[in-house]
Amino acid sequence: MSGLIFDKSKAGRRCAVIPSCDITGYSIPADYLRAEKAELPEVAEVDLVRHYTNLSRKAYGVDNGFYPLGSCTMKYNPKIDEDAAELRGFTDVHPLQPINTVQGCLEAMDMLAGFLCEITGMDALTLQPAAGAHGEFTALSLIKAYLTDRGETGRTKLIVPDSAHGTNPASAAMCGFTVVNIPSTPDGLVDIEALKSAVGDDTAALMLTNPNTVGKYDRNIETFAKTVHDAGGLLYYDGANLNAIMGIVRPGDMGFDAVHLNLHKTFATPHGGGGPGSGPVGCKARLAKYLPRPVVTKNDGTYSFETPEKSVGMVKSFYGNFLVCIKALAYIMTLGAEGIREASENAVLNANYLQESLRDSFDIPFDGPCMHEFVLSLERLKRETGVTASDIAKGLIDRGIHPPTMYFPLIVHEALMLEPTETESRETLDFAATALKDALQAAYSDPDSLHRAPVTTPVGRPDETAAVRNPILKA
Amino acid sequence: MSYIPNTPEERLAMLSAMGRSSIDELFADIPSGMRLKQELNLPEAKTEFEVIDELTRLSCKNTVFKTCFRGAGAYRHFIPSAVKRLALREEFVTAYTPYQAEMSQGVLQSIFEYQSMICRLTGMDVSNAGVYDGAHAAAEAAAMFKDRKRSKTVVSASVRPMVLEVISTYCASAGSELVVAPVKDGVTDLDALAGILDGATASVYIEQPNYFGIVEDAEAIARLVHSAGAKLIMGCEPISLALLKTPVESGADAAVGEGQPLGMPLSFGGPYLGFMAVNNADMRKLPGRIVGKTTDSEGRDAYVLTLQAREQHIRREKASSSICSNEALCALTAVIYCAAMGKEGLREVAGQCFSKAHYAAEQISSISGFQLIYDGFFFNEFVTKSSVSPSIIMKKLEENGILGGLPVKVDGEDCILWCVTEVNTKDEIDMLVNILKGAAA
Numbered sequence: 001m002s003g004l005i006f007d008k009s010k011a012g013r014r015c016a017v018i019p020s021c022d023i024t025g026y027s028i029p030a031d032y033l034r035a036e037k038a039e040l041p042e043v044a045e046v047d048l049v050r051h052y053t054n055l056s057r058k059a060y061g062v063d064n065g066f067y068p069l070g071s072c073t074m075k076y077n078p079k080i081d082e083d084a085a086e087l088r089g090f091t092d093v094h095p096l097q098p099i100n101t102v103q104g105c106l107e108a109m110d111m112l113a114g115f116l117c118e119i120t121g122m123d124a125l126t127l128q129p130a131a132g133a134h135g136e137f138t139a140l141s142l143i144k145a146y147l148t149d150r151g152e153t154g155r156t157k158l159i160v161p162d163s164a165h166g167t168n169p170a171s172a173a174m175c176g177f178t179v180v181n182i183p184s185t186p187d188g189l190v191d192i193e194a195l196k197s198a199v200g201d202d203t204a205a206l207m208l209t210n211p212n213t214v215g216k217y218d219r220n221i222e223t224f225a226k227t228v229h230d231a232g233g234l235l236y237y238d239g240a241n242l243n244a245i246m247g248i249v250r251p252g253d254m255g256f257d258a259v260h261l262n263l264h265k266t267f268a269t270p271h272g273g274g275g276p277g278s279g280p281v282g283c284k285a286r287l288a289k290y291l292p293r294p295v296v297t298k299n300d301g302t303y304s305f306e307t308p309e310k311s312v313g314m315v316k317s318f319y320g321n322f323l324v325c326i327k328a329l330a331y332i333m334t335l336g337a338e339g340i341r342e343a344s345e346n347a348v349l350n351a352n353y354l355q356e357s358l359r360d361s362f363d364i365p366f367d368g369p370c371m372h373e374f375v376l377s378l379e380r381l382k383r384e385t386g387v388t389a390s391d392i393a394k395g396l397i398d399r400g401i402h403p404p405t406m407y408f409p410l411i412v413h414e415a416l417m418l419e420p421t422e423t424e425s426r427e428t429l430d431f432a433a434t435a436l437k438d439a440l441q442a443a444y445s446d447p448d449s450l451h452r453a454p455v456t457t458p459v460g461r462p463d464e465t466a467a468v469r470n471p472i473l474k475a
Numbered sequence: 476m477s478y479i480p481n482t483p484e485e486r487l488a489m490l491s492a493m494g495r496s497s498i499d500e501l502f503a504d505i506p507s508g509m510r511l512k513q514e515l516n517l518p519e520a521k522t523e524f525e526v527i528d529e530l531t532r533l534s535c536k537n538t539v540f541k542t543c544f545r546g547a548g549a550y551r552h553f554i555p556s557a558v559k560r561l562a563l564r565e566e567f568v569t570a571y572t573p574y575q576a577e578m579s580q581g582v583l584q585s586i587f588e589y590q591s592m593i594c595r596l597t598g599m600d601v602s603n604a605g606v607y608d609g610a611h612a613a614a615e616a617a618a619m620f621k622d623r624k625r626s627k628t629v630v631s632a633s634v635r636p637m638v639l640e641v642i643s644t645y646c647a648s649a650g651s652e653l654v655v656a657p658v659k660d661g662v663t664d665l666d667a668l669a670g671i672l673d674g675a676t677a678s679v680y681i682e683q684p685n686y687f688g689i690v691e692d693a694e695a696i697a698r699l700v701h702s703a704g705a706k707l708i709m710g711c712e713p714i715s716l717a718l719l720k721t722p723v724e725s726g727a728d729a730a731v732g733e734g735q736p737l738g739m740p741l742s743f744g745g746p747y748l749g750f751m752a753v754n755n756a757d758m759r760k761l762p763g764r765i766v767g768k769t770t771d772s773e774g775r776d777a778y779v780l781t782l783q784a785r786e787q788h789i790r791r792e793k794a795s796s797s798i799c800s801n802e803a804l805c806a807l808t809a810v811i812y813c814a815a816m817g818k819e820g821l822r823e824v825a826g827q828c829f830s831k832a833h834y835a836a837e838q839i840s841s842i843s844g845f846q847l848i849y850d851g852f853f854f855n856e857f858v859t860k861s862s863v864s865p866s867i868i869m870k871k872l873e874e875n876g877i878l879g880g881l882p883v884k885v886d887g888e889d890c891i892l893w894c895v896t897e898v899n900t901k902d903e904i905d906m907l908v909n910i911l912k913g914a915a916a
Contacts, residue, residue: 005588005814016555016815018824022901026830032690032852034721038595040818045557048814052561058581061569069571076478077569080523089534095549095744096881097538098869104536105743118516130607130745131800133787141648170787170797174618176650179792217504247515249505264800268478272804273582274572274604274764276746279800292644313644317548317610317637317733318744330530336520339477345498346479346486352501353489369501397578402571408788425480426489457577462777467769471758471781473601474591475768 005051006475009041015048058458059273060402066428068354070373070405070417071165071213073243073265075347078334081268081327090326095318099304106303109319110296112329113280119340120239120259121252122282126291127320132240134315135260135279136171136207138292141312142258142283143205143234144175145290149310155204155233161190163213163409168238177204184411188214188366188375196227203233210237210254211244211371213409213417215351225255234258242266243421244348244372247341258283267328278324294319346422347372350429354420357433361440365412373419376404377412387443387450389414394461395442397454399435476520537743540878542903544835546856546894547686547881548609548635549744550736552714552824553898555815558738562808572764572800576779583778586766586803589810596716596813597730598723599752604764605806606798609710609733610641612749615796616708616729617642617678618649619753619760625677625705627652631663633685634710642680661687661849661858665695672703678728682710683719687885687892688832688856689849690719697726713737713750713809714828715854717821722752729753738812739805748805759785762796827897828855831904835895838908844915848890858883860890863914871914877907 043051061067067074085091093102113125129135140158147155158177160168162184169179182194189212199206206228211217218224225235237251237259243266251259263269264277271277283291292315294305335343348371355364355374362376378389393403393416405417420429442449454460481489490496502510521529543551562568566581573579573586586604593602606612617628628646630639632655639655646653656668656679663681672679679700684690693709700707709727714736722730734748735741753761759782767781787794816824832855840847844862861868865882868891872879880893895904 004584004591005810006591009818013817014820015557015817016553016820018553018820018827018897019900021823021827021830021897023827023830023834023904026833028718028826028829029852032719034598034716034719034724037818037822038717040592040595040816040821041814042817042819043814045815048811049557049561051814052585052811053564055581055585056561056564056566058579058584059566059570059573060575060578061566061571063565063569067571072571074571078478080526082563082568083527084530087531087534088539089531089537091740091742092539093537093743094540094543094545094551094741094878096545096547097540097878098873101538101540101873102743104533107536108530108533115517130611130802131798133797133799134607134611137648137797141644144648166786166788166791166794167797167799169792170790170794173792173794174645174797175648217502219504219506222506222509245505247511248502249510253509253511262800270569270804271571271800272802273567273570273579273585273807274803275801276607276803276805277800312647314610314637314640315644316641316745317608317747320744321746322743323746326530330526332517333521333526333529334476334523337515337517339520340515340517342477342479346477346481348501349486349489349498350481352493356493369503371501371504393575394577397575402578403575406574423478423480426485454577458580459577459775459777460771460773462576462771462779463769464779464781467767467779467781468784471601472768473587473758473765473781474594475587 004475005041008043008047008051011042013042013044015043015045065401066424066432067402068404068418068420068432070419071240073419073421075268075421076423077268077270078331081330084330085323085326090323103303106296108326108329110298110303112325115332116261116280117282119246120282121250122259123285124288124291125280125282126295127280127325128292128316129279129281130316130321131275131277132260132262132279133167133171135281136167137174138315139236139258139260139281140171140175142287142290145310145312146287147204154202157202158204159198159206161208163411164207165238165240168207188212188216189218190224192220192223195224199227199231199233201232203228203231205234205236207236207238209241211241214366214375215370215373216366217371221254240265241372244344246344248344258287263324263328268331269324269327276321276324278321343422350420350422350424354418354429354433358436361437373417375412376416378414378416381443382414385443385447387447389416391450392439394453395439395450396435398456399438401432401435541876543878544880544893544895544907545878547892548637548733549741550894550896551741551898552736552896554738554740558808558811558815561811562804567807568804573780576777580778583766585807585810587768587778589806590766592810592813593750593752596713597711597752598721599730600755601758601761602750602752603761604766605802606749606751606763607802608747608749610638612731612751613638613680613708613710614642614645615762616731616751617680618645619762619795620678620706621651625675627654627675627677629654629656629671629676629679631656631681632658633663633687634680634682635686638710661689661851662691663696665699669699672699672705676703676705678706678708680708680710684712684715684854687849687858688853689851690854693725714825717825734805734809737809739808746802746805748802748809763798763801824897831899832857832895835893835904838904839911842912842915845911848885855896856892856894858885858890858892860888865889865891868911868914871910875910
């Protein structure tokens with residue numbers, strides 16, 4: 001059975017039924033009514049359940065198998081975290097209830113914020129942003145408010161390495177900053193000379209992720225921090241790659257002034273097919289008074305909401321993706337200090353083990369030990385066989401694993417970026433290495449099999465050009 | 476418990492396969508002076524049993540009201556069991572963004588169905604896959620319509636204050652102007668609005684029904700806005716769309732709104748869902764992900780993320796929005812909810828919200844000392860003032876397990892913003908009215 005839910009509609013079929021109305025005699029005047037009924041499907045409950053159950057079988061999650069998407073930290077999502085977020089005392093609470101009736105929610109938020117400050121080395125934190133990019137927007141708004149408050153309105157430039165996630169420059173632009181892209185060195189690190197010549201009295205901040213998007217820890221970070229701080233700018237940490245360093249080194253200790261986290265990456269909350277995520281923003285004390293309102297405070301054992309003195313205002317309704325925060329809280333409680341550190345250590349171990357397994361077969365543009373992820377370049381393969389990174393990725397689907405991130409970072413041609421995470425076993429890593437090598441071999445022996453891949457999925461490669469030329473965006 | 480399958484022995488074996496003896500060696504790039512000298516100051520690891528016990532204890536510190544007459548941006552509705560169960564299927568829950576279309580057809584098709592459902596509810600041509608929440612959708616829509624010539628956003632003072640605040644944060648960060656159009660008699664003041672609109676106005680944002688529950692004369696507003704060459708963004712309550720005039724029928728250029736009423740629990744404010752839809756002409760301005768229908772090489776129907784040239788991973792600093800992760804699972808919930816309620820069911824929900832709210836409003840305003848502050852036509856929220864202070868009323872209601880309407884200040888006066896939905900029974904409303912009578916006496 002395929003087709004859309006609309007195709008399964010039969011006039012008169014019903015699914016959920018609410019009790020008939022015990023109040024009659026009121027009707028909406030015709031002037032206010034829509035001309036025609038909204039054409040929603042009419043299906044029986046069994047039709048509904050089978051339709052979406054079948055769709056779920058055409059989806060692929062971490063629960064289905066290995067998901068080495070670089071930069072996405074697709075680690076296993078513990079089930080207890082889901083149970084915690086389904087507690088009625090969390091799900092059935094109105095966000096505008098009197099504060100004395102939501103003390104448990106505030107306590108949970110306070111606990112999580114405290115844990116995240118400790119992990120990142122920051123002084124204050126907001127849980128309001130709903131995703132990583134939202135966190136970037138929020139943190140850059142704080143930086144802008146801080147600079148404006150100090151009368152430093154000439155600081156309009158935001159320095160972003162060319163290896164950065166696309167959200168970085170886009171968030172910068174949303175906050176009215178001019179983006180200055182600086183090149184990476186041949187070994188994938190920030191070019192210190194380029195950085196030195198880019199900073200000046202117009203520098204607002206440097207936006208950086210460390211380890212960076214090629215999986216290397218930039219050991220010059222102290223020099224960067226000093227360079228930017230000496231010029232009067234701030235340092236912003238993109239927390240996408242925090243899974244490499246928890247319990248080992250903290251962004252706050254590297255010299256960063258603000259950081260966003262991705263609870264849906266590092267703190268094991270599920271990605272939901274694209275969201276909801278959560279992108280808390282932590283900052284040093286000097287930025288705390290600009291945090292979005294409200295922040296949780298505790299006085300004599302009672303929690304309350306307060307507005308920071310010079311708050312940038314709210315970036316989202318209410319207090320953030322609260323249930324996602326509960327999942328992350330349960331995760332941190334389960335792991336504890338030692339477990340958090342072990343998670344990062346084993347993320348790095350697994351990445352190095354997989355990289356090592358592939359070293360003899362694939363070109364690794366930035367060789368040497370990696371952090372939690374690494375990048376392969378298939379440029380030579382493409383030249384020799386015509387098989388692209390995308391073809392290899394599709395071939396991996398037929399070999400039973402979710403492909404790595406493709407064509408990112410932009411500084412590597414025909415890139416495949418792998419992040420196995422700590423929650424995969426040695427056998428899974430061995431299996432993945434075998435699959436990758438097998439696909440590589442096929443590129444030479446039977447390249448067409450890769451051009452045609454995948455063949456084991458419900459559909460083959462969609463015609464993306466046709467989708468753009470003739471957009472069909474609704475039924 | 477760290478959810479690490481490899482045993483300590485296996486870890487050592489992996490290291491030795493790499494010619495290494497300790498994990499520490501892998502961190503050699505981190506200067507030792509910067510490294511933490513001791514364990515993080517976090518509580519010790521707990522077992523699953525202990526964690527759920529502690530979090531249950533925390534959750535029990537919150538009050539779950541048996542009866543709720545509070546809305547103001549978050550609404551309690553009935554959620555069918557099938558909706559909850561289906562949206563919890565782990566293949567959906569633990570999936571990443573469907574970048575690999577071939578193995579993600581289930582997620583992609585569900586988003587396509589969601590987009591279709593939003594278009595059918597709003598009358599618009601194109602919906603995206605959703606954004607963070609209703610307030611964020613409004614802010615993104617305002618940003619979407621700005622250009623070099625027109626960069627000013629006008630927001631009616633009749634919208635939910637939180638939405639206004641979020642739009643204001645976004646405008647402040649972008650360095651663009653925001654003007655608030657005043658309210659008169661609980662609706663947008665048309666004369667004042669006419670005076671505010673000018674050649675620099677990019678868009679006007681109103682809500683339907685507005686914060687006070689009243690249905691705005693959106694068609695008149697649309698005429699005004701369009702005559703000034705600006706765009707009208709309408710923030711819609713999605714359940715009311717089953718009955719009320721659509722944004723397209725009212726002349727809006729963009730329909731946005733809070734999708735929470737479509738199957739999402741209150742959850743202390745999130746995760747919720749922002750929906751956004753526009754006409755074809757503005758399709759390429761829409762931020763966020765969009766799923767399109769196409770075919771594969773064998774001619775089979777296939778769904779894929781499309782029009783990506785708009786997005787941050789391609790356009791970088793030239794993109795109008797940085798949104799990447801969205802609220803996909805909430806969008807899935809919304810589409811399953813709409814399908815579960817169906818064409819007639821959603822109309823019935825909307826109709827009950829309307830009838831019960833009007834009954835409640837009549838009953839409350841018949842109590843001596845209580846009155847509705849506005850005469851305008853409302854949907855399922857309304858504002859009253861009374862001789863008794865809202866704090867006393869709330870306390871009395873709380874003692875009876877009722878979360879009363881939201882205390883609000885209107886023109887300096889203490890008022891209450893009530894919300895009634897299909898889950899409120901006549902008995903509950905009558906009980907509410909009796910308690911109010913008691914408080915007034």
